[in-house]
Amino acid sequence: MFETQTLLEHSEPIRRRTVRNVMIDPNKGLVLVAEDEKSIADLQRLYLSREGFGVHVEGDGRSALAAARRLRPVAIVLDVGLPELDGTEVCRLLRAEGDWTPVLFCTARDDEVDRVLGLELGADDYVTKPFSPRELVARVKTVLRRASGPPGDAAVLTLGEVRLDPARRRVWASDREIPLTSTEFDLLAHLMRRPGRVYEREQLLSEVWGYAAAAGTRTVDVHVAQVRAKLGDASPIRTVRGVGYAAEAP
Numbered sequence: 001m002f003e004t005q006t007l008l009e010h011s012e013p014i015r016r017r018t019v020r021n022v023m024i025d026p027n028k029g030l031v032l033v034a035e036d037e038k039s040i041a042d043l044q045r046l047y048l049s050r051e052g053f054g055v056h057v058e059g060d061g062r063s064a065l066a067a068a069r070r071l072r073p074v075a076i077v078l079d080v081g082l083p084e085l086d087g088t089e090v091c092r093l094l095r096a097e098g099d100w101t102p103v104l105f106c107t108a109r110d111d112e113v114d115r116v117l118g119l120e121l122g123a124d125d126y127v128t129k130p131f132s133p134r135e136l137v138a139r140v141k142t143v144l145r146r147a148s149g150p151p152g153d154a155a156v157l158t159l160g161e162v163r164l165d166p167a168r169r170r171v172w173a174s175d176r177e178i179p180l181t182s183t184e185f186d187l188l189a190h191l192m193r194r195p196g197r198v199y200e201r202e203q204l205l206s207e208v209w210g211y212a213a214a215a216g217t218r219t220v221d222v223h224v225a226q227v228r229a230k231l232g233d234a235s236p237i238r239t240v241r242g243v244g245y246a247a248e249a250p
């Protein structure tokens with residue numbers, strides 16, 4: 001354990017003051033916050049620090065991209081509307097480099113949610129402003145928990161041509177490895193653990209995303225579509241009309 005101060009040397013002094021006495025747990029790692037509204041960034045820093053995360057803040061997209069490459073954060077809290085480089089563009093560039101660090105998008109408007117979901121950027125989750133700092137922290141913990149995978153339950157799952165290794169968090173269709181985001185992976189793994197079982201969207205939101213249906217079940221549809229697009233004909237996910245989804249050998 002060491003003082004926050006040491007991790008925040010490159011930050012603005014005023015931000016440093018707000019978390020001076022918070023202790024960082026080095027095991028939790030560093031969260032990169034990309035946010036150009038200072039009051040929001042300060043709140044995010046404060047609450048994430050309280051949870052023991054190291055926090056590094058950048059106020060524009062270009063600096064955030066550079067920081068993500070340099071600091072290798074455990075998660076990125078990424079504002080969509082950023083100067084220099086849009087948040088969606090930051091995420092797209094990281095994914096193009098094979099960087100699958102969990103990304104939690106912060107969106108200001110519904111049309112930004114549509115963009116985040118529609119661009120298939122491999123976003124792990126999103127929150128819409130205004131959000132409570134507590135909610136943000138809970139979401140960050142959820143994406144990290146999912147990225148690290150559930151303990152135990154490590155047997156390789158096979159359905160048709162799809163093979164999923166929970167321990168290594170890798171998926172193959174035939175012999176081709178398919179890169180999935182941590183959310184896509186967890187959704188597929190959840191369905192594949194109990195082949196044939198039909199899950200309602202609300203149930204998937206609660207069991208895979210870890211929060212209540214208020215977040216909107218469209219998220220589930222979008223992620224299912226992304227998994228299907230990546231797996232192609234090998235996709236084991238079947239739509240059960242009026243109910244939800246199930247995984248079955250195609």
Ligand code: CA
Binds near residue numbers: 037080082
């Ligand atoms: Ca903004």
